[in-house]
Amino acid sequence: MNQDVTRLEELLARVQRNAARPRAARAAFAPIAPMAAAPAPAPVVVSAPPAVVVPAPVFAPPAAAFSPPAPAFSPPAPAYTDSVDDLLADPFPASSAPPPPPAPTDAHDAPDESVPLVAVAAPPAEHISGVMPVAELTEAPEELLEDDIVEMSPPAVAVEAVVPASRTALDDVDLNFDDEDEDATRQSASDGEPPVSSSRSKIAGTMDEALARAAEQMEIQEGREVPLKTPPPESGPQAAMAPMPAPPAPDIDELLEADILPVSGTSSPASVPTTEQLGQTIDLEEARGPRLELDHPVAASAATAPAEELEVTLPRREFGGGYQDDLMPPPEARQDLDAHLQRVGDEAIPPPPESLAQYPSLQPSASTSGTFAASASPSVTTESPSEAVSMVTIEAPGGAELSPELLARPELGPSAVAKFIRAEPPRPSTFLELLDASLTLGRH
């Protein structure tokens, strides 16, 4: 047992040393993560140009390119080498047999999944739980330094409770560190295309070369469906994110109280007082001194409140809008009150009236000739449309002393204008009269 412990410590030391060294071969996977989010059905394995050397792998894909569970299992790639798998697999060959890695085409056939299409061989789950910190599973991948590696070994139960989704996602991911370099080289050789999202292509030396390359790029892009391009990842050291603190240990007292209190119904623990709150009950002493009783006159209440409690008795008529004579306005409102009274006095002057023609009979002071002054005529309304009342509106000049005179036709009573007399033809009373009248026709 001690030997195993010693051996594991040695392995851990080797892992830490290897993690501190930069891996040039991992650069082949650096651009893969952004490309994995591209919706193109065919996987595009990007291989960096041989002239450009990426010093450190950076897994910093854009946040939009990954779904929330995706970054949980992407960080361990740069921190481990190929030899770690071999070393970790040796002590427990029987119990920790890694599952066979899925075919690379499985990940590429499901472009809609949130798992990036990265051909990375994942170490066994138990190795992840023993080495990789849980807090880093939820963070974006970044370059890890030696100081940033913190060894945490939370209980396996807690890890299983925290990242069940990442475990299931890890099962679908092909994490094969042994074959990743070979696969990347093979795919890049088969495709023979520069990465779509890579902006580190070789700069053309001349204008002709640049035009030719642009024309070639246009031909390539016309023949296929251009995937969504994402900006290249930023390189260089970045500040390490603070690890997510482990969930605090549950309070035993709170758990016990939760077990004691009833959970049924709508009552929540927050609304129910705890046992601590109920335990300290203070009994008040009896009131000292003479005993007082409040009494109210029954007759007065019956006389003043005959109605319901909610009814409000309206103020009486004499109290509506009245002022008490002895009340004086405050001294600061004296000026405003004077101005208001002066304004009201100006508006009280009536405008010039509108003159309406009126029958002389309706004017008591009108003369018999039908002539009367318009200034003395009040407004006249008639209900009968047949009456010939003419409305005349006269705007009198401001300084005019003469008032217009209106002439109205005198009233005429109902009289017969025409008389029609029906001429009764002479009707013969006897046949002989008609015969004699007819015999006279045509006589001259």
Added chain:
Amino acid sequence: MSTRFDPSYALEFDLGRGQIRMANAGERLVVPIDALLALCHGASEDAVRDFGRRLGTEAGRALLGRLGDTGQASLEAVVEHLGGELALMGLGSLGLERWGTALVLSFTHSPLGGAGDLLLGSVLEGAAQRTFGRDVVATKLVRDADQVRFLITGHAGAELALGWLASGVAWGDVLTRLVSASRGVA
């Protein structure tokens, strides 16, 4: 005297003797229409007029017996009784129209048709002569399919009406002109 025409027992058929008698009158003869018309067609106009006036005189005489004082008889009474007597003869239904002061008598449903208009006019002249003692002239104004109208005037009026009718004046205008002319004179 009853004002209503009562045709009860107006005709008496004596089949034993082979005679048809009219009440208060002599024997009657039932002849076919076309035979009578053929006779009238072959006779002269004056003969036909005389034949018709004789028929009218017979009707007037019967009317006098029914009405009594025909001078006080009303229009309705004359039309009813004279029309009844003519209906017993089978000449059609008598009617009366008064156009102002002009008297128009008409026959409806006459079996004689247009060929018997001269005969019908003569019947009216004979009845008026016999009943009222006036010489009248029945001038045919218009005839349609079932009715014929006669203007009852004197000779002067009849000449004017015939002249206007011959010149194409409508029978209504003829009556209007006659009445207007008589008012102007009056």
